[in-house]
Amino acid sequence: MMENDPVSDLLEDIPGCRAATHANLTTRVTYRAASRSDIDQHTCESACARAAELLGDAPRPDGSQSDLAAVLTPDTTDLYLRRAEEPDEVIICTFGRSTSPNEALQKMYATSEKLSEH
Amino acid sequence: MNIDQSSAKFAALLVGEAPRFDGAHRVLDTSDAYSSVIDEIDQTVVGTSLRFSSGDSSLALAVQARRVIAVSDTDDPAARPLVGQVLTADPQPEHALVRAAIARLAEHAQTAGRLSVDTGPLEPDLMGKTGQLPADALAQPDARPAAPRPVLAAAEIVTAFAPLAHAIAAYDHSGTADAKGDADSLAELDRLAGDIDLNHLPEPLILTVVESALADGMAAASMTGDGYVVLFAVEAERLFDVMERYSEIART
Numbered sequence: 001m002m003e004n005d006p007v008s009d010l011l012e013d014i015p016g017c018r019a020a021t022h023a024n025l026t027t028r029v030t031y032r033a034a035s036r037s038d039i040d041q042h043t044c045e046s047a048c049a050r051a052a053e054l055l056g057d058a059p060r061p062d063g064s065q066s067d068l069a070a071v072l073t074p075d076t077t078d079l080y081l082r083r084a085e086e087p088d089e090v091i092i093c094t095f096g097r098s099t100s101p102n103e104a105l106q107k108m109y110a111t112s113e114k115l116s117e118h
Numbered sequence: 119m120n121i122d123q124s125s126a127k128f129a130a131l132l133v134g135e136a137p138r139f140d141g142a143h144r145v146l147d148t149s150d151a152y153s154s155v156i157d158e159i160d161q162t163v164v165g166t167s168l169r170f171s172s173g174d175s176s177l178a179l180a181v182q183a184r185r186v187i188a189v190s191d192t193d194d195p196a197a198r199p200l201v202g203q204v205l206t207a208d209p210q211p212e213h214a215l216v217r218a219a220i221a222r223l224a225e226h227a228q229t230a231g232r233l234s235v236d237t238g239p240l241e242p243d244l245m246g247k248t249g250q251l252p253a254d255a256l257a258q259p260d261a262r263p264a265a266p267r268p269v270l271a272a273a274e275i276v277t278a279f280a281p282l283a284h285a286i287a288a289y290d291h292s293g294t295a296d297a298k299g300d301a302d303s304l305a306e307l308d309r310l311a312g313d314i315d316l317n318h319l320p321e322p323l324i325l326t327v328v329e330s331a332l333a334d335g336m337a338a339a340s341m342t343g344d345g346y347v348v349l350f351a352v353e354a355e356r357l358f359d360v361m362e363r364y365s366e367i368a369r370t
Contacts, residue, residue, distance in 0.1 A: 054328055068329040072361065074368040076173060076230055094173070101361035 055082050055090065068108060070101070077104045081112055091115075143171065143234035151224035151233050158235055160184050160253035165240040172227035172234070177219055180244045186216060186251040187244055194219040204244070205251045217256055269322045270367065272296070272346035278367055282359050283350035284336065290346050291316045303351040306332045310349055314340075319347050325364045329354050 054069035067082040077095040091111070095104040138145040146154040155170055155177075162168065165182035167190060178191035189200045197219040200212055227233035272288040276296070280286050285299025289311045297304050310331075319342045331338035336351045339360060352360055 054326070068357075070325075070327045070357075070361065072325040072327075072364055072368070073229060074323060077361075099174075101365050102358050105358060105361055 054080055068105075068112070070105065072101055077101045079104055079108045081108055081115075140234055143236055146170075146227075146233040146235055148172075148227045148231055148233045151227035152221060154227075154233060155220050155224060156253050156256055159186060159256065165244075167238045167240055169236045169238070170223055170233065171236070172223060172232050173230050175223055175226045177223045179216075180240055182240070184253055186253075186256070187240075189216060189219065190241060190244075192219050194222050202243075213251060213255060216251065220256065270341075270343040272343050272348055275341050275343050275346075275348045278363055279339075279341070279348070279350050279352075279360065282356050282363060283339075283352050286348065286350040287311070288346045288348045289314070289316055299351070303332070303336065306336075307338075307349045307351060310338060311347070314347060316347060319345070323368055325361075325368075327352075327357060327360060329357065 054071070055067045067080075069080040071078045071080075077099065079093045079095070081091045081093075093104070093108065095101075146158065148154070151172075158168060158170070159179065159181050162181040162184060165180070165187075167178060168181050169176055169178040169191070175193055176191065177194070178189070180187040180190050186205055188202060188204050189197055191201060192198060194215075197215045200215055203212070205212055205216070224233075272290075273296075276286055276288055276298075280298060283299060285297070285303035285307055287295040287297035287299075287304060287307045289295050293311065293316060295308070295311070297307070322342050322344070325339060325341045327337055327339040329337045332351050335354055337354050337357055337360075338349065339352055340347055340349050341364075342348070
């Protein structure tokens, strides 16, 4: 994992957060966080398919910074983030129930801002 | 166990599914997560520390001779006082706490669809202790996970989220909408509803939010309940409030 990578920061800061990035929503899966043992290929592919459903494959028309989608169950919060400048890359995080949905969303927005600075 | 039973068990082991791993964690079946945990205890003969995890919930048990010696770690507040205490054979309130801790984890695992176990050596201070709480004693019917949460009625969802939404509409399988809000947003929600297969709704109590999914940067959200899908249009700045409200509804 890269040093000073906002996604890595996200992983380190919140217990129970799992994250993966996905390049090219329809054809290829990458494992930027593959060194984390709690992310397997099936999980990543399922999450990426869900991201494609939620965010669509096209970049945002207005050129704004991020797309954000969230799926909440009583026990987990899954967040999907896409940057307008990197429309083929989606960051997916799953937060456990010890993290409130608001906390997860705030963290995701903060990560979005950090990513836009890179 | 007679020779036939032994042969049958051995044959079953040979044709059994190979263990699945998620990185370093061995994955357990979540279709009956409670039984998966009990089976794991029942198969542990040599003194071992078993850590069961689902997301950020976990329960660590010291196990030997198919019996639980002690709870080593738990995030269940009710069971935390047990950590490190050697369990006895006599029925005790402690046994119910262990069962409840397993049931809690199992419920989480079944919701999340994830359960794994890591094994390690026993903690040094538990070496030589005799486990007294057998798997059989844990497998009580009353220790099964609680019944699934009740399905929320569409009207309750509308009541909960209407104050936060520009527009909100409930659709059933025939597409009928019970709607309130501004006309433009309702028209957009109708368009979204046209893309949803209302005969195959996702599980109840799941909230999905997509930022900037509607015109003018509005977010679209959906939640299902009692055969309806409720769609609502909300300003992006109010997403925090929507998620907070959901948290209040779903976790109580």
